[in-house]
Amino acid sequence: MKPILLSTGDVLIGAVLIVADGMLSLLLGLNLHRQLSIAAIRLVVQLLIIGFVLRAVFAIASPALTLAVVLVMVAVASREVAARPEQRLRNFGNYTIGAGSVAAATALTALLALTTAIRSTPWYDPHYAIPLAGIVLGNVLNGASLALDSMLGGVARERPGIEAQLALGVPYMKAMKGLIRASIRRALLPIVNQMSAAGLVTLPGIMTGQILAGMDPMEAAKYQILLMFLLSGGSGLASVLVAYLAAWRLTDDRQRLRIDRLAG
Amino acid sequence: MIARLRIENLRSAHAGPFNLTLAPGECIAITGQSGSGKTLFLRMLADLDPSEGMVALDGQDRRRYPAPTWRARVTYCAAEPGWWADTIVSHFSPETSVRAAQLAPALGLDPALLKASVAQLSTGERQRFALIRGLVLKPAVLLLDEPTGSLDTGSTERVEWVLAESASSGTSIVMVTHNPAQAQRLGARQFRMQSGRLHPA
Numbered sequence: 001m002k003p004i005l006l007s008t009g010d011v012l013i014g015a016v017l018i019v020a021d022g023m024l025s026l027l028l029g030l031n032l033h034r035q036l037s038i039a040a041i042r043l044v045v046q047l048l049i050i051g052f053v054l055r056a057v058f059a060i061a062s063p064a065l066t067l068a069v070v071l072v073m074v075a076v077a078s079r080e081v082a083a084r085p086e087q088r089l090r091n092f093g094n095y096t097i098g099a100g101s102v103a104a105a106t107a108l109t110a111l112l113a114l115t116t117a118i119r120s121t122p123w124y125d126p127h128y129a130i131p132l133a134g135i136v137l138g139n140v141l142n143g144a145s146l147a148l149d150s151m152l153g154g155v156a157r158e159r160p161g162i163e164a165q166l167a168l169g170v171p172y173m174k175a176m177k178g179l180i181r182a183s184i185r186r187a188l189l190p191i192v193n194q195m196s197a198a199g200l201v202t203l204p205g206i207m208t209g210q211i212l213a214g215m216d217p218m219e220a221a222k223y224q225i226l227l228m229f230l231l232s233g234g235s236g237l238a239s240v241l242v243a244y245l246a247a248w249r250l251t252d253d254r255q256r257l258r259i260d261r262l263a264g
Numbered sequence: 265m266i267a268r269l270r271i272e273n274l275r276s277a278h279a280g281p282f283n284l285t286l287a288p289g290e291c292i293a294i295t296g297q298s299g300s301g302k303t304l305f306l307r308m309l310a311d312l313d314p315s316e317g318m319v320a321l322d323g324q325d326r327r328r329y330p331a332p333t334w335r336a337r338v339t340y341c342a343a344e345p346g347w348w349a350d351t352i353v354s355h356f357s358p359e360t361s362v363r364a365a366q367l368a369p370a371l372g373l374d375p376a377l378l379k380a381s382v383a384q385l386s387t388g389e390r391q392r393f394a395l396i397r398g399l400v401l402k403p404a405v406l407l408l409d410e411p412t413g414s415l416d417t418g419s420t421e422r423v424e425w426v427l428a429e430s431a432s433s434g435t436s437i438v439m440v441t442h443n444p445a446q447a448q449r450l451g452a453r454q455f456r457m458q459s460g461r462l463h464p465a
Contacts, residue, residue: 160346167310168397169336178348254311255331 003213015040057126066126070133077141078102081242084145087152088263089249094152097245098144105140105238106133109230117226135206135227136234143187143235147242150183152262155250162257172255173247180243187239191232198228266323268436269338269405271309274317279304279460281317286405291427291437293447295465296457302440303343305457306407309438310340321404339403343410343440345394352385352393353378360400367396370429372422387414395423399430406430408439412446424449 018040025033057065081098088094110133114120120128155162158179165175198204199221203211206227210220252258269286279301286292294302308315311326311334319326319338326334349355356364356378365375371392377385378393385393391414398406411427412420428450431437441447444465447454456465 158348160342160344161348162346163312164342164346164394164397165348166312166332167335167340167342168401169332169334169339171332175348252314254314256312256314 063124074103077137080141081145085149085152090261090263093249101144101238101241102140105234106136109136109234113230139231140234140238144238144242147183147187147239150186151246154179172251176247183243184239191235195228270320272318276315286436289431289434291431291450291452293452294440294455294457300457301460302457336401337403338405339398340407341398347382350381363400364396370426372419405436
């Protein structure tokens with residue numbers, strides 16, 4: 001089966017619905033039409049640019065260029081992870097933790113998939129490497145930012161309990177165990193929900209896309225299953241890394257809780 | 265005789281320098297306005313806050329102890345104790361919980377309360393269990409931040425009796441208190457903290 005290609009006219013039919021939304025907003029005084037049109041324009045521009053860029057990158061098919069694209073994506077995701085929590089670690093701690101964990105988790109998960117299950121030739125073929133890195137990054141970003149937010153928000157709240165343990169001679173990492181565990185749990189809940197609801201509540205995005213593109217539903221399902229495993233692996237790895245790196249940034253060589261390393 | 269605790273030129277950005285020597289079983293009481301650095305001093309001794317200078321326990325420099333070992337020997341009990349589990353008993357190891365149940369009546373606490381959840385207890389009951397948490401470790405030095413701050417007269421007397429008891433068995437005590445009479449009852453050497461400096465009182 002060949003995918004049904006969309007013409008510009010087909011896309012314009014969809015745009016009629018956005019215009020209808022805008023009319024509704026005017027009619028009901030929702031005052032949303034400005035935001036709605038800006039969002040719609042951003043969507044079109046951003047996705048067309050990405051389409052163009054990817055087309056060019058796929059055509060050039062240079063490993064260095066593919067790596068550069070992936071690195072830009074990693075940088076954007078790390079910035080998001082760092083910016084999400086209200087608290088900041090001094091000396092750009094949020095950024096180093098975000099970048100380290102996102103890069104490591106994504107690289108490991110994507111490389112594993114590309115060199116074993118997906119087996120594209122060559123394994124760094126941008127057709128596979130870039131979308132795969134993208135979808136893994138999206139989930140890793142979620143897990144990592146939840147874990148970091150939970151660690152930095154929780155440490156101030158749980159400080160009396162943690163320091164009470166330290167004062168009684170409990171080693172730092174043992175005193176932090178409860179908080180680390182809670183943060184990793186919180187970071188992994190979304191992916192657990194996604195896996196358990198997959199197919200029952202919604203058809204997951206990749207599967208929908210591949211069915212629309214003409215793939216056999218069973219094949220599409222297998223692809224989705226593999227991806228979900230990759231995503232949960234990536235999120236798990238990233239949130240564990242984030243939690244332990246944050247715990248490590250909050251202590252010193254005398255196993256103190258250095259809450260003064262948090263600013264704001 | 266080797267001093268139990270020897271403090272030389274101990275200081276941080278906010279307090280000190282402190283110089284003090286403590287004999288085994290000796291009790292020191294510190295009074296002073298809030299914000300004068302009393303709590304900070306205790307936390308520096310317990311190595312919970314960074315500091316410079318020297319502290320030695322029984323002649324051995326603090327830097328030679330792993331930090332957790334030091335804190336189990338020089339144990340700090342906060343004015344508002346922190347808790348990290350649901351029930352009181354889960355804050356003790358199986359061995360120390362036996363000792364805790366033995367100590368509880370001397371402090372006017374029903375040992376059955378060990379099984380209660382932390383939230384069910386009154387502030388005064390929690391404060392006394394936090395003291396027990398420190399006592400069962402049999403530390404060489406107890407650092408107590410207002411140990412009777414939220415207790416009535418009867419419970420205060422019991423705490424003082426238990427503290428005198430452990431001092432006579434060799435535990436040295438550094439205590440922050442608002443009550444000079446309490447310092448006298450414990451036969452403590454008295455100091456006054458003023459803007460991060462200790463003065464004999």
